[in-house]
Amino acid sequence: MLDKNGIAKRIAKEIKDGYYVNLGIGIPTLCANYVPKGINVVFQSENGILGMGPFPFEGEEDADLINAGKQTVTLLPGASIFDSALSFGMIRAQKVDLTILGAMEVSENGDIANWKIPGKMVKGMGGAMDLVASAKNIIVAMQQVNKAGESKLLPKCTLPITGIRCIKKIVSELGVYDVLPEGGFKLLERAPGISVDYIKKSTAGKLIVEGEVPEMKAD
């Protein structure tokens, strides 16, 4: 079973040279730590940064320089700063190549729910609805099974949805999936030590398994 860093590491392999990438809060943020060597990538933060760098050294924090998670960050050479309308403009116009975000539920037709638990968590959608409605390439990082043992890969989302038919790829603690245009989670890879049977039991929505499914390469 993959931990948070394991999920981030696997997703980072999907980042290609020359990509502009938007990372969501949580596991997606960790992906920045695992970008393969030799790959040039520019991170976008939707509060208005292209070319976001790592956290500042102690004592060099700047209250005027934060990321979308309100954390202090730095700029890399070649970075630029802009306002929020332009930031979502480049997202809507699909200039950003890859969006990585977290989810509470994904349905077999690619709907995603990640912004609200009625009566409990009402924090707001932030930029999530804009991102999922516009991004051409979205990878979801999520826990497939919650603490109560319930699957979060569902026939239909039970929570209020963030966007419809927009998710094409998922990396969870158990495996890697494509969400097919005709519906269904196609299992591409298994997490180390996880069997297809276990994944079947952990997927409430339609699971598609074709032939031998390889185990994820550890490295």
Next chain:
Amino acid sequence: MNKTVKNAEEAVRDIKDGATIALGGFGLCGIPENCITALVKKNVRNLTCISNNAGVDDFGLGLLLQGKQIKKMISSYVGENAEFERQMLSGELEVDLIPQGTLATRLMAGGYGMPAIFTPAGVGTEIAIGKEVRKFKFNGVEKEYLMEYAFEPEFAIVKAWKGDTEGNLIFRMTGRNFSPLVAMAGKITIAEVEELVQPGELVADQIHLPGIYVNRIFQGEKYEKRIEQRTVRKK
């Protein structure tokens, strides 16, 4: 045209109970600290605030929430504020949560003289209920878009890094965020700046927001610039 006012109190002098105010800032970054303090002191009530976030319990818009001065918030993310959550869940506070890009673009539309925009954000979700949906082909793909109206708040309050007495503004780093958009949407726009300079001291083609959008400007007395999430690495 000299737009200088003495201080925050004078800048917010005609903001009355029931006013609609758009405020710049992202989290606690780039918020108009001095005007918020002046609004707390003035104790204006029943405000409608358009702002991406609602501050934290004891800073930013959280200060207006503590005094129950806000009737309605229009925001995209309000996660950092326990008092906000309490007032919202108890029904004391009306809340309209809208996507961040929609918020930014509705403000921009206000300043660009466009009554409405079309965005794909929220199509098929609960925020689309009651909204006009239209299909457009864009980037080679036909899909559905929601119509969203421009914001036209009575007042807009922003904080910039530098400004001149003509109202021209320059923002610093991600302190820019929603601020130029908020400033251009307001019927009356108030700018507080860290440093107020004379005309000619700012370089014309480096100005982020032209002074035509600003009605009142002053240099803030002090800036705390609180950091919400101090994240660092070791040297």
